[in-house]
Amino acid sequence: MSHDVVIAVDVGGTMIKCALADLEPSGAVTARHTERRPTHAERGPDAVVDRILDVAESLAERARADGLNPRAVGLAAPGIVDETRGVAAYSANIGWRDVPLRDLAADRLGLPAVLGHDVRTGGLAEARLGAGQGASQLLFVPIGTGIAGAHVVAGEVSTGAHGAACELGHIVVRPDGRRCGCGRRGCLEAEASAAAVASRYAERTGRQASAADVAREAVAGEPAAVAVWRQTVDALADGLLTAITLYDPELIVIGGGLAEAGEHLLHPLHAAIDARRTFEAPPVLAPAALGDQAGCLGAALLAAAATTNAAAASSGDNT
Numbered sequence: 001m002s003h004d005v006v007i008a009v010d011v012g013g014t015m016i017k018c019a020l021a022d023l024e025p026s027g028a029v030t031a032r033h034t035e036r037r038p039t040h041a042e043r044g045p046d047a048v049v050d051r052i053l054d055v056a057e058s059l060a061e062r063a064r065a066d067g068l069n070p071r072a073v074g075l076a077a078p079g080i081v082d083e084t085r086g087v088a089a090y091s092a093n094i095g096w097r098d099v100p101l102r103d104l105a106a107d108r109l110g111l112p113a114v115l116g117h118d119v120r121t122g123g124l125a126e127a128r129l130g131a132g133q134g135a136s137q138l139l140f141v142p143i144g145t146g147i148a149g150a151h152v153v154a155g156e157v158s159t160g161a162h163g164a165a166c167e168l169g170h171i172v173v174r175p176d177g178r179r180c181g182c183g184r185r186g187c188l189e190a191e192a193s194a195a196a197v198a199s200r201y202a203e204r205t206g207r208q209a210s211a212a213d214v215a216r217e218a219v220a221g222e223p224a225a226v227a228v229w230r231q232t233v234d235a236l237a238d239g240l241l242t243a244i245t246l247y248d249p250e251l252i253v254i255g256g257g258l259a260e261a262g263e264h265l266l267h268p269l270h271a272a273i274d275a276r277r278t279f280e281a282p283p284v285l286a287p288a289a290l291g292d293q294a295g296c297l298g299a300a301l302l303a304a305a306a307t308t309n310a311a312a313a314s315s316g317d318n319t
Helices: 045-065 101-109 118-129 188-192 194-205 211-220 223-247 257-261 263-276 291-318
Strands: 003-011 015-023 029-038 068-077 080-082 087-090 097-099 113-117 137-142 150-153 251-255 284-287
Touching: 003 029, 003 045, 003 118, 003 291, 015 045, 015 068, 015 291, 029 045, 029 291, 045 068, 045 097, 045 101, 068 101, 068 118, 068 291, 080 113, 087 101, 101 113, 113 118, 113 291, 118 137, 118 150, 118 251, 118 291, 137 223, 188 194, 188 223, 194 211, 194 223, 194 257, 211 223, 211 257, 211 263, 223 251, 223 263, 251 257, 251 263, 257 263, 263 284
Parallel strands: 003 068, 068 113, 137 251, 251 284
Antiparallel strands: 003 015, 015 029, 080 087, 087 097, 137 150
16 A cells, blocks of 8 residues: 655745655654755746646656655745635745646646645644644744744634735834835834844945844844844834734744844843733743744645545545
8 A cells, every 4th residue: 555645845936845745644744755946936937837836746756656645735835825716826036926826736736736825834834843832822923034924823824814814024113114025114024034134234334244144243242233133123022012912822933044043032032022011921932943844844734634625525425
């Protein structure tokens, strides 16, 4: 008897992370084979779609060649995702609009397919497999080039009425602040993302440095880096306090590149949130456990759910 696996594909602006994952009886997934492929977004949105389908098909072929039985494919995509219709509605980095990615994958592979938002799939994975295990209410907040969020309740991610729930990066924390890509000024993403840290440091010093470099310089006591890091933590605290007031999470899982600063971020951030709280209960802050594999593992979880749904539908048809 062949062993059942699912195909997981996490589409990024520069890289596609993908995997074959074993289905566990508990409903969990375990990656048995992982790959990274360039997205080649510079070739245009249609070429990226072809690339995604080719990657997924090659994983299905590999699975069968190894005597495995691919049961479903899960896809995680950036931008605005209509998960109900399975449509990648918009992505600035990739340039696509209204791509029926779920149906295209199902048609190419002949397998059940499901499409999710990359941050929400990452939050799902952290909730079920990573730092959020055991938490009934959590926020997953990846802080990288941008800032986003996922609200997970009892292991399920809230999508919102229009697929745009928990866009924490666009909470306005500095009304007269930096111009955000969304068009407003002072959004959390414009003030406290890794890109904002690097930009603010360059403005102060005339030197180019990554957010990780700024974090290291701040720990070493370099004055400009200390000032930039303090501004970043203050903006994050203001944004997260709004999220805490709205969602009342027991746990906030911080991911993305900025989280690599570890306690040099989490300790002052926790203190800054505490200084701002009045009636709000303090959530636990924790670093993400799954790193940049969260989106891929989340896509595998979506695919695992699709196999269950397909089996239930088939059983219903036979009764």
